[in-house]
Amino acid sequence: MSMIKIEGVHKYFGENHVLDDIDLEIKQGEVMCVVGPSGSGKSTLLRSLNHLERITSGKIYIDNVLMDHRENNKDILKTDPKKVSALCAELGMVFQRFNLFPHKTVLQNVTIAPITVRKIDKSEAEMKAKELLKKVGLIDKINEYPSRLSGGQQQRVAIARALAMEPKIMLFDEPTSALDPELVGEVLEVMKQLARDGMTMMVVTHEMGFAKEVGTRLIFMDEGKIVEQGTPKEVFENPKNERTKDFFRSIL
Amino acid sequence: MTAVQAKAFLAGTGVTIELTLISIAIGLVFAMILALGRISKSKILNGITWVYIWVFRGTPLMLQLIIAYFGVPMVAKTLLGHYVNISMFNAAILGLTLNTAAYLAEIFRAGILSIDKGQMEAAKALGMTYRQAMLKIIIPQTYRRVIPPFANEFIMILKDTSLVMVIGLSELTRVSKIFAAGGEAKFYFIAGGVYLFLTTISTLIFDKMEKAAAKYE
Numbered sequence: 001m002s003m004i005k006i007e008g009v010h011k012y013f014g015e016n017h018v019l020d021d022i023d024l025e026i027k028q029g030e031v032m033c034v035v036g037p038s039g040s041g042k043s044t045l046l047r048s049l050n051h052l053e054r055i056t057s058g059k060i061y062i063d064n065v066l067m068d069h070r071e072n073n074k075d076i077l078k079t080d081p082k083k084v085s086a087l088c089a090e091l092g093m094v095f096q097r098f099n100l101f102p103h104k105t106v107l108q109n110v111t112i113a114p115i116t117v118r119k120i121d122k123s124e125a126e127m128k129a130k131e132l133l134k135k136v137g138l139i140d141k142i143n144e145y146p147s148r149l150s151g152g153q154q155q156r157v158a159i160a161r162a163l164a165m166e167p168k169i170m171l172f173d174e175p176t177s178a179l180d181p182e183l184v185g186e187v188l189e190v191m192k193q194l195a196r197d198g199m200t201m202m203v204v205t206h207e208m209g210f211a212k213e214v215g216t217r218l219i220f221m222d223e224g225k226i227v228e229q230g231t232p233k234e235v236f237e238n239p240k241n242e243r244t245k246d247f248f249r250s251i252l
Numbered sequence: 253m254t255a256v257q258a259k260a261f262l263a264g265t266g267v268t269i270e271l272t273l274i275s276i277a278i279g280l281v282f283a284m285i286l287a288l289g290r291i292s293k294s295k296i297l298n299g300i301t302w303v304y305i306w307v308f309r310g311t312p313l314m315l316q317l318i319i320a321y322f323g324v325p326m327v328a329k330t331l332l333g334h335y336v337n338i339s340m341f342n343a344a345i346l347g348l349t350l351n352t353a354a355y356l357a358e359i360f361r362a363g364i365l366s367i368d369k370g371q372m373e374a375a376k377a378l379g380m381t382y383r384q385a386m387l388k389i390i391i392p393q394t395y396r397r398v399i400p401p402f403a404n405e406f407i408m409i410l411k412d413t414s415l416v417m418v419i420g421l422s423e424l425t426r427v428s429k430i431f432a433a434g435g436e437a438k439f440y441f442i443a444g445g446v447y448l449f450l451t452t453i454s455t456l457i458f459d460k461m462e463k464a465a466a467k468y469e
Binding site for chain 1: 381384
């Protein structure tokens with residue numbers, strides 16, 4: 001079953017063609033890894049899915065529903081803001097810089113969206129939040145403010161916060177790039193667990209170990225195009241494109 | 253100082269405090285709306301609020317007070333055909349409120365814009381609407397950041413209430429001037445002392461508020 005379908009998507013920032021005719025389909029349970037040099041459009045692609053960026057043209061289906069259809073920066077499909085918000089709630093997103101809410105405690109960070117958006121009862125939301133925080137190993141930190149946590153802990157709270165909305169798909173935008181090397185492992189561990197539990201994931205990452213271990217598919221992007229795709233093993237061991245070969249040579 | 257003079261001073265101080273608190277309280281709510289208008293994507297809202305702030309920051313408060321008291325009845329006469337009288341106190345509140353709202357709006361706007369854009373993105377990604385994100389995520393975070401400039405504006409308005417003597421309202425400065433007219437300058441200095449006392453208290457309270465608000469940092 002197709003969870004995400006992207007058809008003929010283009011995106012321009014001014015003159016800059018950051019997404020150049022992207023077609024991509026992600027099926028339920030897939031862990032799609034997106035790699036490529038910086039500026040290749042991988043974050044923009046991810047952010048287009050939940051409207052943090054608006055595409056210039058093309059179509060995006062989420063869970064088989066057409067959610068974005070644009071030409072020349074104009075909506076062909078009229079998007080109702082309420083519907084867009086509901087769609088965003090189906091897509092959990094984890095950011096490079098965590099973006100936790102600093103004025104809320106760990107527990108409040110995880111409960112605020114279910115209470116505000118899903119209108120779930122506070123006590124029920126807290127119960128569920130505690131379960132999730134236990135899963136990411138932070139049950140002893142529920143009353144701390146984010147500023148008191150390490151980067152790795154903050155990112156794990158951010159994952160729990162996204163999961164609290166019970167998303168169908170999780171999007172990760174370089175989730176370990178802002179972390180000290182010794183904190184990367186704890187975040188990847190949580191993500192691997194999530195993958196094993198069958199979550200559909202799209203992960204922009206430079207963590208090749210992670211891609212090899214849990215990635216079901218990998219795309220390599222360069223200058224706004226998908227230049228190579230396959231299983232992570234195929235692409236790593238036998239890259240066909242010159243740009244891909246150069247990239248792997250430079251990061252390994 | 254005689255008992256009568258002391259009583260008049262006390263009453264004048266009361267008027268000064270009332271003017272400050274009421275105009276700041278109403279101005280605060282109004283300023284929040286203006287600030288949201290200034291950052292909104294709607295060109296019309298943006299334009300209206302821009303013009304408002306441009307006018308009220310670009311003309312003297314004293315002139316605004318004069319217009320509120322003397323000008324409003326004249327305008328009413330032209331528009332409605334009869335005078336609409338406005339009390340001195342209400343005119344003073346009107347002038348001070350409209351003026352402080354323009355300044356506070358800019359303070360709030362700067363506060364909102366100072367919040368990292370990742371906060372709005374995270375809120376949106378969690379399915380919050382713009383309104384929910386503003387109310388629950390962005391505005392609460394601006395609170396601590398706007399306390400220092402807000403304290404500045406509060407103290408400014410507290411002192412600028414002295415300008416309402418131009419329309420004849422007996423606040424602290426006017427009371428001191430009336431008594432000093434008898435040849436005794438000490439009344440001016442007493443008024444100055446009262447202002448200093450009030451501004452000092454305000455500063456202490458705002459410092460406390462700022463510290464309390466910083467608990468999550």
